[in-house]
Amino acid sequence: MIKIHVAASQQYDVILNKGILSMTGMYVKDALGLQDDPITGKLKNKKICIVTDETVDPLYGRENQTLWRSLTLTGFEVHKYVFPGGEDSKNMETIEELLEFLAAKRFTRTDVLLALGGGIVGDVTGFAAATYLRGIEFIQVPTTLLAIVDSSVGGKTGVNLKAGKNLAGAFWQPSLVLFDSEFLDTLSYDIKLDGIAEAIKAGIIAEPLILDSIKMKRTLDDPDFLMNLASLAIEVKRKVVEEDERDNGSRQLLNLGHTLAHAIEKCSRYKISHGHAVAMGMKIVAIASDRLGWTVENCSEDILEILERFKFPLRCPYSAWELANAAMQDKKIRGGNITLVVPARIGKCRLKTISVNKLEPFISYGL
Structure with missing residues (x-):
């Protein structure tokens, strides 16, 4: 237990x-x-x-x-x-x-x-x-x-x-x-992947042990592995929620990849599942952050490797303009700015606030 x-x-x-x-x-x-x-x-x-x-x-x-x-x-x-x-x-x-x-x-x-x-x-x-x-x-x-x-x-x-x-x-x-x-x-393999995406997100944010654990697995048939993975991800969320329950500060880090994931879901009329959209969103954010020099250590290769290990479909079918337009109703927009979660290195992310006018160019770097 x-x-x-x-x-x-x-x-x-x-x-x-x-x-x-x-x-x-x-x-x-x-x-x-x-x-x-x-x-x-x-x-x-x-x-x-x-x-x-x-x-x-x-x-x-x-x-x-x-x-x-x-x-x-x-x-x-x-x-x-x-x-x-x-x-x-x-x-x-x-x-x-x-x-x-x-x-x-x-x-x-x-x-x-x-x-x-x-x-x-x-x-x-x-x-x-x-x-x-x-x-x-x-x-x-x-x-x-x-x-x-x-x-x-x-x-x-x-x-x-x-x-x-x-x-x-x-x-x-x-x-x-x-x-x-x-x-x-x-649960089907694809439905399990939705949970794996969120677990990977937790690892990128705060717990590299999650990623190390996932890297040693090539299948998702082991319930003990999945239960342990879930517990590690829950611990990450527990710490963040206890620190910032109302989502005014550090809890926003849990939104890694989610601004674009929600835009992808909306563009697809929710035919692309949440976890698959989060995987696409994390890929775009990681590549764009590396290319813009926002990371302390390049993260995109490691993130892509772990996502590709489980054959996540990572090619986003929508343009930067479509995603930016869909994201205009995101809850993280305040005034004319939007706060993104970007990886500094594996196990450490930070909040980056940009003008909404810069969102489309940012996405373009990651596509």
């Missing part, structure tokens, strides 16, 4: 273990500090809503399956809300429908949501939890490597607007994060 404690505004544990899904009820009960009814020996009048999508629901969300049984045996009154998967559902319409569902089921401030799925499910559930009755507790049960490595930890929640990605949201920390290594068995 791997257990990482996050000391943010709400303190919580991130627990990774094989078979942990069968113990979800117990872990949720303990995390929320709930007590059994002295007569029945079970929880009393405590609702939990599993929020999931149409892809994950048949795998783990049904009444006759492990998660539901664990919650029911613990004494929770279990409800479920399912929405279509994909970025097209990560919007205010889904949030409104979920909030109306909770109201119809008479959820109160003492009840809880449980996000069962990838990053989109986690973002939607967290945002709903932050806004329903001005805030109720929620649990993250990520089912993808990408979600456990990155989005399930740190308290960023939100949805997309037509203008761009994650433009509506809230900071709302979970009460617990649980990840079962058996989830890895259902």
Whole structure:
């Protein structure tokens, strides 16, 4: 078992273990500090809503399956809300429908949501939890490597607007994060790559040991390796979140490659997945930073080598103009400036603020 404690505004544990899904009820009960009814020996009048999508629901969300049984045996009154998967559902319409569902089921401030799925499910559930009755507790049960490595930890929640990605949201920390290594068995190679991209990002930012570990692997079939990789990446995020929870300073370093990744996702109408777009974004930023002399040590060759090792598709199909135009709605734009994350050397990145007028030339250097 791997257990990482996050000391943010709400303190919580991130627990990774094989078979942990069968113990979800117990872990949720303990995390929320709930007590059994002295007569029945079970929880009393405590609702939990599993929020999931149409892809994950048949795998783990049904009444006759492990998660539901664990919650029911613990004494929770279990409800479920399912929405279509994909970025097209990560919007205010889904949030409104979920909030109306909770109201119809008479959820109160003492009840809880449980996000069962990838990053989109986690973002939607967290945002709903932050806004329903001005805030109720929620649990993250990520089912993808990408979600456990990155989005399930740190308290960023939100949805997309037509203008761009994650433009509506809230900071709302979970009460617990649980990840079962058996989830890895259902993930395709490409979906695992999404998580690897975020792990590589964490290594470039602050932990070269991650990159050393990845360099020794040529396949992604070893669950112990992936669990260890996830724990190292979570530790990087934990330290940054504890230092700058509200994303006003050092937490921005976690956005390495993300300004361009979000632009790539938007240009592709979200046909290019987040992790694959992050890999493209990191490649562009690394090459441009080297060519402009912004790095202390040239990084692009090392970064390209590790991305190519796992056969990431790295050729960006969009022009510098298209990417710069798509990035104009990025959250990191303040006034006429945008803050980029650039590598100084492997294991050390820094923030570089430039005029938005210089973004297109910067991208051109990296393409």
